[in-house]
Amino acid sequence: MVPKASPPLITPVILSGGAGSRLWPLSTETRPKQFHALLGKSTMFGQTLQRVGRQEAIAFGDPIVICSLNHLASVREELQREHVPDATIILEPCPRNTAPALSVTALIQAERDPDSLLLVMPADHIIDYPDRLYQACLDACQAAEAGHIVTFGIPPTAPETGFGYIKTGDELAQRVFAVDAFKEKPDKQTAEGYLADGAYVWNAGIFLFKASSFVAEMAKHAPEILDAARATLSASQTEAGCVFLNETRFAQVPASSVDYAVMERTHQAAVVPVDMGWHDVGSFLTLWEMAEKDGEGNVVQGPVALFDSANCLVRTEAVAVSLIGVNDLVVIATEQGILVTHKDRAQDVRLAADAFKPKSPNA
Structure with missing residues (x-):
């Protein structure tokens, strides 16, 4: 009897950037949305760690976390809570988007094992059916290798x-x-055409690739980013599992997304469609849609009293909040601020986040 082949070891890479400005004042630059328990008892970062923990279905190695230097304490807290002792933490002194971050990561991993597979996923996504993600990874392994x-x-x-x-x-x-084309966020009519066509899928921003392959494709299509990332690494310091990227060098890396720098240019792009109950919790409307509701369609958390109100999302950390005779509102109260908006304007919450963003000393 031929023994069943063991699945290849996959190293998770967790992207923990961004401020989640459409979830202000819950999500802020100092504590963005991935460090909040928006759905369930665990934070979204914690759920991501659980998803790529020790599994029978697939072999995951110790994770690599890419985050802001300002979030080191929060990341360490999450790793400790989820009993993940051997993660590598890559600390960005300033945001440069995903292509520089993954270039640094691939260079580090290529030194360890150039043939190792990296599974890249954001820390702020919800996946209802992780088993389907594991199967998709197994489906994709041969292509990635x-x-x-x-x-x-x-x-x-x-x-x-x-x-x-x-x-x-x-x-x-x-x-x-094979990937035929990447398409930017469409208007409603174009999106309806994509849906009717049947050949289009949403871009989830989740990737699987071999470390050496990513380095090779960056060298072909965005050598200026790869060279600057390599120069950054040569000037960086590593201490207690943390890679402190050199601020001066990293600030000089051209900012670009992985999609623009590589995926839209490479001939090696492939896609695995997978219905895994994926949710990008990017607004309070999405949060309301996903959460468990009462008989009137309300979602509440904290000291809240509602009277003759329906289809509202109310979340407060301490101060008591009461709504009377209103519908379809979002009310969020935290120490950082208070937000009141109609659910239809959930995408505009970033206006409030920008209005109260800390001003630069040189502004």
Whole structure:
């Protein structure tokens, strides 16, 4: 009897950047949304760690976390809570988007093991069916080992205008397709066309690739980013599992997304469609839609009293909040501020976040 082959070891790479400005005042620059328990008892960062912990279905190695230098304490707290002692933490002194961050990561991992597979995922996503993610990873492994940069696409359920789209091309292997094109966030009519076409999936920003393959593709398509990332690493310091990126060098790395720097240019892009109950909790409307509601369609947390009110999201950390005779409102009260908006304006909450953003000393 031929023994069953063991699944390849996959190193999780957790992207923990951004401020989640559409969830202000709950999410702030000092404590962004991934460090909050928005749905369930664990934070979204904690849920991500649980998702890539020790599993029978797939072999995950010790994670790599990429985060702001300002969030080191929060990341360490999450790692300790989830009993993850051996993570590598890459600390960005300033934001430069995902291509520089993953270039640094791939260079580090290529030194350790150039053939190792990296699973890149944001820390602020919800996945209802992780088993389907594991199967998608297994489906994608052979393509990734052959040099493809694999991304995971979500079959669309609505003509969503807030996500980018990927057009699937020829089938490369079972459940693995070539990428025909990346599409920016569309207008409503275009999104309806994508949905009717059936060949398009949402771009979830989740990737699987071999460390050496990513370095090679960066060298072909964005050498200025890769060279600057390499120069940053040579001037950086490592201490107690933390890589402190050199601030002067890292600030000189051209800022760019992985999609623009590599995925839209490479001939090695592949996509695995996977319906895994994926949610990008990017607004309070999404949070209301996903949360458990009372008989009137309200979602509440904290000391809240509602009277003749329906379809509201009310969340308060300490101060008592009462709503009387209103519908479809979002009310958020924290030490950082108070937000009141109609659910239809949930995408505009970033206006409030920008209005109360700490001013630069030189401004």
